[in-house]
Amino acid sequence: MKASKIICIAMGAMLAATAAQAEETTIVSNVLGPEGPLYVDGNLYYVGWVSNTLSKWDGKTATVLNHTEGCGHNGLALTKDKTFLLACTEEHGAIMELDLTGKQLRRWDADKDGKPFAGGINDIVVTAKGGAYATVFGPYKDVPTAVVGKIVYLAPGSEKWVEVPNDLNYANGIGVAPDQKTLYVSETVGNCILKFTINADGSLGQRSNFALLNVLTRTKNDSWWLGPDSMKIDHQGNLYVAQWSGGRILKISPEGKLLHVFAIAGGDGTTNVAFGPGEKDLYVSVVKDPKDPKARGSIVKIPNVQ
Template sequence: MLFKSFSTLGVLLFAAAVQADDPVTPAIPGVAAGGVVIELIKDGFKGTEGPIGYSDGSLLFTETQANNIVRIGPDDKVSVFLKDSNGANGLALTPGGEIVAVQTVKTKVGIVYPANKKKILAEKFEGVEFQRPNDLVRANSGAIYFTDSGTRPTKENPNPPPSHPGVFYISPAGELKRLANDIERPNGIQLSKDESVLYVANTLGEHILAYDVAADGSIGNRRNFAKLAGWQKGEDGWSSGADGLALDDEGRLYVASNAGIEVFDAKGEALGVIPLPKKPQNLAFAGSDKKTLYVVGRGAAYKIALLAQGISGRAK
């Protein structure tokens, strides 16, 4: 079943349809051919976050609750790439092959692989430890942008400390700055292809946010970039579920949300939605030709063959 219109009703109907054994993609011009099977690689992971395309054509992602970084090979073989990751969440890859992670057991940002190059890049801001480092993106300059989503009540901890979410920047020289502290729950973060725009997913907001990036790495001109179809009211109030972000070579932005994978053009216009059997958390292009979109969420890992191609040299 395919939909030419991606109204909220259409998204919900299509989402219901793909609960079958073989969910398929809708047709999105330039992005996805209609009827392509969304392949389940494996279910039952203990946490699924932080995917990046690795240099050997495989995909790495973080199994957060198991404290592992997992590898999915080009043949779909699943193996543990790194144990004892200090609760690594979002990942980035340097040109030299080092893996940088935001980490949630002992909260910090730093290099976790290889072992002989482990390094802490940041662990406190103004003397205060981070609360929930979530995602990061590395600029070509070596600078790192990352989010801290703060605290939130859970069944296990209904009264957490006051939340102090933020967007942070580590300069190529290692200087830590806070760029924003007015986003309710900053989550996924990504740079445009030319690195002139920084995108931030606000899980509790209706829009993906965009900022202009200055020469010194600072950001300004905050604006609503794209309106999310995933915006809905749940048990805990209104949320878009906006999480991980990825870009393709044409500058289209892919957003994991309550609706599935939402796709927007470089101007923020909605192109379509790829619903999934389980709500996605994060995503990345990988493979030798970077035409495979890997999506992880709620313990499951999927892959989708697309017409679109990821950016060469980008980990996601």
């Protein structure tokens, strides 16, 4: 179904949470467009959207597993079959399925109706049943006026992506609650996080506001692009949201309350976050300077706060 458009207003409640500079360790440096960290079986996987690469860090060495020119590697999700779904964020947009060695298994360039993923695929999340949701972003302009973002859904066992909600203001990070009943999505330009109820067939129902980031915490600058990027959700349902141009990770409760602010020393362009074993550590992908056309950055590790 297609949900009607609403204006994002503040629904999150502010707590007395202050930015805390955690002990920060640089794991991998000199990444061009760091994104999509995932910790799988003792290895850290991550992508570079400028370098068009998927890489693996095994604790000692970083190895490039996939290089697909023109993809703009971005969001990364692990399927139930132990393969990756990879978002291609370049303007034409695509979704690739790769094995753990980086070999391409299949590729989608359009939805079931033949509509291309114009604006680029930004992020992907896999559900407990094996379905997947992906966000379509929008044109990356200095002044982002187009509101063309949407979400597409791949049902378990299906080979076709279908459009669900549209009219999203630069749809970016996406996550599913542990009970599989709620889907969250970032609207980067709106500086907002929305939530949807998930119907039994995977379609999305009620659409509502979840959090407005500049209400939860003071804004760092007045950029159009100051807003939520990718996210991960822990076993308790708390959201860990990277704030592009904010240089931080926000931990937000399922009720929309700000629990903690992780200030990231590695740069202002925080893009994504992943959990280490037992959710004790966070791996954060971060660009030093969001205005750098090469998006030079790193993957850093910080301790989580329970």
